[in-house]
Amino acid sequence: MMETRRLLAVTELDHLADLPGPHPGGTGAQGHALDRVLATLSGERFLDRYWGRDCYQDTGEPDRFHHLLPWDELNRLLDGHRAWPLRMQVAKAGRSLPPSSYVEPIPGRGTGREPVLRVGGVKLHARLREGATLVFGSVDEAVPAVRDLAEALEHDLSAEVFVNLYASWGEVGAFDPHWDDHDGLILQIYGRKEWQLFGVGRPVPLPGDEPLNECPPVPSRQFELREGEALYVPRGHWHAVRPVGGTTVHLTFGFRRPVVEDFLKWVAERQRRHPEARFDLPLTGWDDETAVRLSTLRDRIGALLTEDGLRRYVAERDAHAQARPRHALPYAASGDFPPDAVVVLAAPRPVALHEDGSRCVIVSAGKRYDFDAVCAPLLRRLLERTPWRLDELVRDDDGGGPSSEESRELVAELLRHGLLRLGPTSQPLPAGASDRKGR
The missing domain is CATH 3.90.930 (Outer Surface Protein A; domain 3)
Known part of the structure; x- marks a missing residue:
């Protein structure tokens, strides 16, 4: 044998x-994942004109996003959900409601230990009838169709992707006007919402940044995002969202991309392998030996702050991304x-x-x-x-x-x-x- x-x-x-250079941006036989979302503009054109630069509203057939979140899927999600504080919240008029207003302990469990909680149907439905908004974070981890689209977008855009769900039945916004530290692609699944865009509040913000200014009192654009439409909002752009009555559900796909600071950290981290970066600094004063070491490091760092260095950084980042x-x-x-x-x-x-x-x-x-x-x-x-x-x-x-x-x-x-x-x-x-x- x-x-x-x-x-x-x-x-x-x-x-x-x-690693040998960046991976090619091939999107496979199905084309770019953005083409599954955008109806009036190609994914390639969107990236050239709007990605990271400006807001964009896309129109389409009213039912084109229904497959992402059928009502049976949302109900199943809530029926089986243990109300993890970081996963779910109910918000109204700019504040999050206390979990006790929509969750309840599971009878007969949790004796002598942390109580086990679940979403209370009667409680949650009452809060929603009162105008609150249900926010379910990282819904891509729980809904297969949303996960599939998030994976495709992450692959084709080389960006970290997470998806939040927002559902409401009233006319009260969940949050005050704000900007986010990540780009957002909003898909209006059911119903409609009023959007106000106010322009850039903090150019290219990073997590933890504070606003440079207050939200302008008058929006530059105000419109209704209707069922089957999509909206892209780059990070740092002031916006406010308000339901306009009736059923309204949307998904926000959040994108986090590497910034120049990440590249600089990568360059600095790679110096750790060299002895010149490991010696103590002479806190009592400058000396010739330190000057030689810093000159060597400056040359190495300069060699990485190049197009080739950036390509290597992208290759390493993509190679370590986890599915x-x-x-x-x-x-x-x-x-x-x-x-x-x-x-x-x-x-x-x-x-x-x-x-x-x-x-x-x-x-x-x-x-x-x-x-x-x-x-x-x-x-x-x-x-x-x-x-x-x-x-x-x-x-x-x-x-x-x-x-x-x-x-x-x-x-x-x-x-x-x-x-x-x-x-x-x-x-x-x-x-x-x-x-x-x-x-």
Whole structure:
């Protein structure tokens, strides 16, 4: 019996590893994730004209976001929710209501320990009828369709993405006029809300910054954001939001991107490996030895404050980004995946296939994957980021590539490490579906 070749070695990525340039911004066969959200402007045009610069309102069909948050999904979320203080709040007229006004202890539990809380249906509904707004943080962790879109946006924009839900039935705003330290993309799922935009309050703010000025008394723009419309608000822009009666629900996708300060911290951190950055400072006065050390550091820092240094920083940042957890029980625990299972690349950021003679390398989610060069055709299929049926993906390669048995074991190992995950549909794709989607 022929011995199975060892096709893959996986190692943890050194935090200060030098990586080969940035990963390409390929978006796969489905196009840019922004094209799933914007109806009147392409994602590419939006990035060129508005991203990080100015507000943008997008129109569309009223029901185009309903699939993200069906009412059954929201009700399920609240029915099973333990009211974690950092996850959920109910707010009205600029203040958060005390949790006791909408949560209750679970009877018969918590004796002699911290009480276990849940959302009280009667209490919560009363607060909502009184005009309060339900705010559910990080809803992308709990609602599959929202999570899928958040993952796609994070991949294509190379940004940290989180999603908050806002639901209300009154005419009282939840918060006073404010600006945020992150960009926001608002999707109006149901109903409508009044928005007021006042212009820039703090240019390119960072977390913890205080306002430079007070909110202007008169908005520069005032309009209703209607069902099926989207609004982009860059960080630092004053805005106020008010429901206008009836049912209104929107999702805010928050984006945090690296800033120049992050790049500078990366440059400084990389000096720790050099002795010149580790010596004590001569607090009694300047000396020639210190001057030589600082001159050496200045040269090293200058070499990193370049286009090449920025590319290396981006590559390292993307390589260490972690994917959201995805569970695939019972298969993930048993390690036995059915032949009609659907798999898809799970990398949270764009990845590149670096080929070097007898080996090829992928770096993702803090791990380095070293493959035998014969795996390159299979890897190129996976990097398309389209779902593949397992039996289609691992078929025998007559051109000297891995056998079906080797490919199956390779895919199983990639599933165990999290580079692959089970696909987004519970229904297996028909044979050849991956080929059609990729084209």
